[in-house]
Amino acid sequence: MSDGPRPPVPLNLDRVPGVLGRIVHERAADYAGADPTLGGARPRTHRFEAALRQPGLSLIAEVKRASPSQGAIAPLDPLDAALAYQAGGARAISVLTEPRHFDGTAQALRDVVGGVAVPALRKDFVVHPAMLREAAEWGASAALLMVSVLHEATAEYLHMAHHLGLDALVEVHDERELDIALEAGAPIIGVNNRDLTTLHIDLAVSPRLIRRARDAGFTGVLVAESGYRTPQDLGSVRELADAVLVGSSLAGSGDLTRAARDLMRA
Numbered sequence: 439m440s441d442g443p444r445p446p447v448p449l450n451l452d453r454v455p456g457v458l459g460r461i462v463h464e465r466a467a468d469y470a471g472a473d474p475t476l477g478g479a480r481p482r483t484h485r486f487e488a489a490l491r492q493p494g495l496s497l498i499a500e501v502k503r504a505s506p507s508q509g510a511i512a513p514l515d516p517l518d519a520a521l522a523y524q525a526g527g528a529r530a531i532s533v534l535t536e537p538r539h540f541d542g543t544a545q546a547l548r549d550v551v552g553g554v555a556v557p558a559l560r561k562d563f564v565v566h567p568a569m570l571r572e573a574a575e576w577g578a579s580a581a582l583l584m585v586s587v588l589h590e591a592t593a594e595y596l597h598m599a600h601h602l603g604l605d606a607l608v609e610v611h612d613e614r615e616l617d618i619a620l621e622a623g624a625p626i627i628g629v630n631n632r633d634l635t636t637l638h639i640d641l642a643v644s645p646r647l648i649r650r651a652r653d654a655g656f657t658g659v660l661v662a663e664s665g666y667r668t669p670q671d672l673g674s675v676r677e678l679a680d681a682v683l684v685g686s687s688l689a690g691s692g693d694l695t696r697a698a699r700d701l702m703r704a
């Protein structure tokens with residue numbers, strides 16, 4: 439059996455600025471020396487993509503216990519939180535696995551995968567092929583790939599994710615990154631309203647880049663990410679995006695099922 443795509447050229451993480459730069463350097467150190475081989479190809483189920491393609495705006499609800507911008511959010515039990523989100527109508531669950539800034543763990547993802555019916559996304563700062571192999575081994579349906587980190591290696595990482603049977607949420611924050619994602623042939627593109635180098639949120643970013651993607655003829659799935667707290671906030675993407683990714687406002691709400699339901703009420 440083939441070992442799949444060749445290991446990619448090393449990433450140049452020194453170009454990544456600010457808070458994001460610090461985190462990706464830490465993650466790269468965590469995985470320095472890890473085995474980059476992927477193993478044999480796994481069948482793609484497109485489960486994550488199918489969940490987001492359902493009619494109406496799909497909710498990806500995030501298990502987020504802490505963040506660099508807010509510090510501690512809530513001491514959630516990951517599986518309880520995911521079940522509550524699912525009961526509130528979430529069509530997919532995003533699980534942070536980054537340990538230092540987001541209080542995430544591998545076990546959180548495994549617990550969620552084992553306990554919910556909807557697909558799960560590994561939300562981490564992927565800087566090494568081993569992180570994708572883990573995502574597949576832990577049962578995730580998808581992994582996050584950030585163009586701001588991977589740059590011209592985005593297509594290669596997308597190919598590796600697909601080889602492992604994973605869908606990829608390819609995240610962009612500006613026009614240049616969007617063009618890289620489109621060029622890479624990403625079937626699912628997420629537009630982050632938060633600039634991860636400064637943590638500043640601008641809800642105008644998602645509608646702007648989603649329009650640009652559609653104008654360029656993109657027929658894949660588009661996800662608006664970050665900063666959504668009220669149904670009114672969703673107004674600017676309701677008719678544009680296929681899905682919205684929401685973490686902090688749900689995770690810190692105290693009643694996750696109700697918060698999910700209330701947010702998505704048209």
Ligand SMILES: O=P(O)(O)OC[C@@H](O)[C@@H](O)c1c[nH]c2ccccc12
Nearest residue numbers: 630663664665666683684685686687
């Ligand atoms: O908590 P918020 O503002 O609802 O955002 C959720 C999600 O978009 C955010 O956690 C996120 C988007 N892209 C990321 C990349 C890494 C870590 C976290 C993220």
